[in-house]
Amino acid sequence: MKKGFKKVLGAALAAVAIFIGGTQSAQAATTLTVGASSSPHAKILEHVKPELKKQGINLKIKVFSDYILPNKALANKEIDANYFQHEPFLKNWNEKNNGTLINAGAIHLEPIGVYSKKYKSLKSLPKNATVYVSSNTADYGRVLQIFKDAGLITLKKGTDLTNATFDDIKTNKKNITFKHTFEAKLMPKLYEANEADAVVINANYAVQAGINPTKTAIALEKKTSAYANIIAIRKDEKNNKAIKALVKVLRSKSTQKWIEKEFDGAVIPVASTK
Structure with a gap:
């Protein structure tokens, strides 16, 4: 009878130990929810999921189809x-929305490009050409830099490209009209419609539309651009260990090599921009 009681007690204690251990493991796992554009951002995040899981981090990805909602969702927790x-986009958003979101680390560059079905280079654009640009003001400096590098425009003295507008153009050699009233996600469709002489498209939307920037663009942003895509967070999360682990994995050599291979130069890891 005594022996039987000890066996029952032992089995009960073992069950309790298993239950407690399971509970502790569940508590140890951290869930990290990251908002992202579908491509390439969400795709890159999917790639690092297994590595983060090894570190006890359950990465959840929430895909957004625009540039407006992700910062609102982050600010609202x-x-x-x-x-x-x-970062210039983040800075602009913070100024307009009295926000305090911060940069937790740069990951990759998506070179913005100029596309045309009518002309093979910027220099071959005709006089009075029309170029469609998105309404995303944070990208205007990038666009101006491309046209400046091509020798088609000059900028007013002291122009800061991080907050420049088309009003900062000093000379416009071909009298190009920059029409900038379109949502960024619509640019690939406008390119296919072939209405303008050229269209400026962000690389993520180009990739989503099946357009390879390095093979199709008639002009592409230089690899040394300061407009690398970042992980943005709330200021009170700057010491979050899971977020630090995410940035570290995204910037690891293995992830960088995968990005280069997967996107064939359309997406450039930060290490390649230095």
């Missing part, structure tokens, strides 16, 4: 971080 924007 609906997500823990987002991955879709460069």
